[in-house]
Amino acid sequence: MGSEAGTHVADAAADARETGRRFLSPVMARYFERTWSHGRGHHLYDVDGRAYLDFATGIATTILGHGHPAVTAAVHAQADRLLHLMNGLGYIEPVSRLAERLAATLPEPLDAVFFGNSGAEAIEAAIKLARRASGRPAIIAFEGAFHGRTYGALSVTTSSPNYQLGHGPLLPDVHIVPYPEAYRRFGGDEAAATAVSLDALERLLDEVEPSRVAAIVIEPELGEGGYVPAPLEFLRRLRALCDRHGILLISDEVQTGYGRTGRMWGFEHAGIVPDAVCAAKGIANGLPLGAIVARRELHERWGRGAHGSTFGGNPVACAAALAVLETIEGEGLVANAAARGDQLRAGLDALVAHDARIGDVRGRGLMLGVELVRDRETREPDGELGDAVIARCADAGLLLLTCGPAHNIVRWLAPLDVSAVEIDEGLGIFERVLAAG
Ligand SMILES: Cc1ncc(COP(=O)(O)O)c(C=O)c1O
Helix, strand or coil, X not given: CCHHHHHHHHHHHHHHXXXXXXXXCCCCCCCCCCCEEEEEECEEEECCCCEEEECCHHHHCCCCCECCHHHHHHXXXXXXXXXXXXXXXXXXXXXXXXXXXXXXXXXXXXXXXXXXXCXXXXXXXXXXXXXXXXXXXXXXXXXXXXXXXCXXXXXXXXXXXXXXXXXXXXXXXXXXXXXCCCHHHHCCCHHHHHHHHXXXXXXXXXXXXXXXXXXXXXXXXXXXXXXXXXXXXXXXXXXXHHHHHXXXXXXXCCCCCCCCCCCCCHHXXXXXXXXXXXXXXXXXXXXXXXXEEECHHHHHHHCCXXXXXXXXXXXXXXXXXXXXXXXXXXXXXXXXXXXXXXXXXXXXXXXXXXXXXXXXXXXXXXXXXXXEECXXXXXXXXXXXXXXXXXXXXXXXXXXXXXXXXXXXXXXXXXXXXXXXXXXXXXXXXHHHHHXX
């Protein structure tokens, strides 16, 4: 790069950062203060032309990496044909076909889809559907869950106290019970975590009355709250409890869905079928799209016109999403996520013996978290180390993120089509960063 062009790029970078700092709301927390230029494949590039292996994927969203040719072609073709319809005007091919294909990834009887624009909207829709279709008011959710930032979704979100703080009053008749978190509270004993959560749930139902409960909403693996997979036995018993009381079970698959955990959907690990599934993030590889899928009879009880959206199910986003599904299915990417997840897990597990600051390695498939602690005995979270590790990994060309209220869980969100070589590269950088202090 000539020196004049170099100066121009540096100016543009400084300008984007300074202008952003001046005009963008400070409410948005940022992991990095870097200025980005573009993405290609599994790399993000900053404005200085530095490449970063992108295992952050826009928080589990660019699941096929950047500039995927099939997605780009689908977006271009649909943009040329029609940008926007508003689905209240009728039917259009990419939207109807995506609904059909999406339903086909789910077990019976989950066969009817409502499209929104985001994860929060999908949760919002699920709460509305559950209340109206059941005629019951109460909603139960789990401690540490993240379901989104709009009022309904926020009311069931407790992954950080900062999210609800000062935003009340929230939705009434929302009840929170402990997530079956084994590491921090029970030293890894999943059976104990399962028993305590179920017991709390039973006691809550005695208080609230099961016949008043519309739905229980759960992430099969806690996302923002700390990458904690629910024990499979817990999910099975939760399904049975819902069946006993006629309560709808809503699986928030916004982060766990679409192959992330090594199965198409996170609930599949437990062999259960929820009553409603919420999806978003990766389904259109970065274009805004969310979906709630439930059986047709439930949607019918929701009632015509009870819900809607101007932009939801945008044709360009749906065309992109069709290309994503075709690629996942055509290239066997769920199996790849499982295999690469095993590889990554083995590599991370191997680090535990050398580094006492790693308290726990956990998760399913390519949704793995490394919990950093000050002391393995006390399990005291080391958030400073979490922040430092992702900053140093970025300096070394690897993008990872943290999660959990103390930022002490380093989360790995590689794209589903990641290669074995890239996993080794990421592990190598992580290992060197940890070894350096
Ligand atoms: C499990 C889960 N549900 C819901 C949401 C909200 O999604 P969105 O940010 O698209 O509203 C998120 C976002 O991180 C999530 O991880």
